[in-house]
Amino acid sequence: xxxxxxxxxxxxxxxxxxASISCRSSQSLVFSDGNTYLNWxxxxxxxxxxxxxxxxxxxxxxxPDRFSGSGSDTDFTLQISRVEAEDVxxxxxxxxxxxxxxxxxxxxxxxx
Amino acid sequence: EVLLLESGGDLVQPGGSLRLSCAASGxxxxxxxxxxxxxxxxxxxxxxxxxxxxxxxxxxxxxxxFTVSRDDSKDTLYLQMNSLRAEDTAxxxxxxxxxxxxxxxxxxxxxxSS
Numbered sequence: 001x002x003x004x005x006x007x008x009x010x011x012x013x014x015x016x017x018x019a020s021i022s023c024r025s026s027q028s029l030v031f032s033d034g035n036t037y038l039n040w041x042x043x044x045x046x047x048x049x050x051x052x053x054x055x056x057x058x059x060x061x062x063x064p065d066r067f068s069g070s071g072s073d074t075d076f077t078l079q080i081s082r083v084e085a086e087d088v089x090x091x092x093x094x095x096x097x098x099x100x101x102x103x104x105x106x107x108x109x110x111x112x
Numbered sequence: 113e114v115l116l117l118e119s120g121g122d123l124v125q126p127g128g129s130l131r132l133s134c135a136a137s138g139x140x141x142x143x144x145x146x147x148x149x150x151x152x153x154x155x156x157x158x159x160x161x162x163x164x165x166x167x168x169x170x171x172x173x174x175x176x177x178f179t180v181s182r183d184d185s186k187d188t189l190y191l192q193m194n195s196l197r198a199e200d201t202a203x204x205x206x207x208x209x210x211x212x213x214x215x216x217x218x219x220x221x222x223x224x225s226s
Contacts, residue, residue, distance in 0.1 A: 037211045041157075048205060048219060049149075049157065054212040092157055096211035100171045101147075101159040 002027050002095055006104035012112045019080040021107045023093035028073050030097070037096030040069055040078045043106075044089040052091075053078065085111060114138040114215045116206045121220030128196050132220055134189040134206030142184035145210045148191050150202040151219075158202075161191065162210040169210075196224045 003026040013019045029036045040053040051060050053069035056076060066081040080087055088111060093104040120132040134146070145164040151157050161180040162169045168180050179192040189206055203219040 031211075039212055048216040050216070051212075051214050054214070060214070094157070094159075094213075096213070099169055101162075101210065103157040103159070106156045 001100055002029075002098045002102050004093055004095060004102050004104040006091075006093060006107050009105060009107055011107055011109045013080075013083045013109060014112050015085065016082050019083050019087075019109060021078045021091055021093075021109075023071075023076045023078070023104050025074045025076075025095055027098065029076075029095050030073060036072065038069075038071065038076050039094045039096060040067075041092045041094060042087075042089050043092065044086075047089075049092065080109075083109070083111070114208065116208065116215055116217035118204065118206045118217045118220035121204065121222045123223045123225065124196055125226050126196060126198060126224055128224070129192070129194045130196065130222060132191040132193070132204055132206075132222070134191075134217060136187045136189065136206075136208075139208070141182075141187040144208050146182060146189045147207040147210050147213060148180065148189075149205045149207050149213075149216075150200075151205065152199075152202045160204070163189070164210075193222070196222075198224050200224050 005024045007022045038056050041049040043049045052063050057069045068079050070077050090106045090108050092106050115137045117135045147162040148160040163180045177195045181190045201224045205219045206217040207213045208215040
């Protein structure tokens with residue numbers, strides 16, 4: 001199975017400051033169609049997960065532009081340019097290239 | 113508006129069975145691969161199973177115990193769970209898609225305990 005490793009697992013951030021979450025995969029996530037199926041999800045307390053980013057860097061409709069995704073092959077990053085109070089929650093990366101699909105352990109973002 | 117509404121979660125004894133359902137609306141259900149993802153309370157996300165046009169996929173720990181199916185005439189996804197174990201206790205989410213899953217239901221809680 002492809003192992004997805006996130007860091008850090010806990011991220012205390014000051015409001016208005018940037019935040020960055022790393023996600024590394026144990027195998028390349030480039031699929032035979034040329035796409036890289038790396039997704040990012042946000043799970044706010046008490047809610048279902050919500051997709052923020054798909055195929056590395058494509059932001060979903062309604063997702064604030066302070067969220068951005070980048071990376072390639074096995075190394076990916078989710079960045080929040082200026083953290084707001086509503087960004088508190090757990091963030092997961094997930095690969096959709098290989099079977100079985102696998103998620104990172106989650107990164108808990110909290111306000112300092 | 114895309115809606116996914118899970119049901120069927122319950123308290124069940126170890127070794128028991130349960131069938132989860134997911135009623136979909138707001139999109140052409142038959143055109144999408146559908147998936148189940150679970151989450152142990154307070155823990156991370158785990159992909160369970162997916163189904164496209166008659167093709168099914170399972171996580172290794174669920175193979176032989178869980179069966180995913182769908183009724184495109186009813187826009188409904190199912191997960192039949194047999195030989196349930198304590199470690200199957202989790203919130204089970206219905207999810208649209210499998211490579212870039214986009215919409216998630218609110219989840220249904222399965223508790224396996226004597």
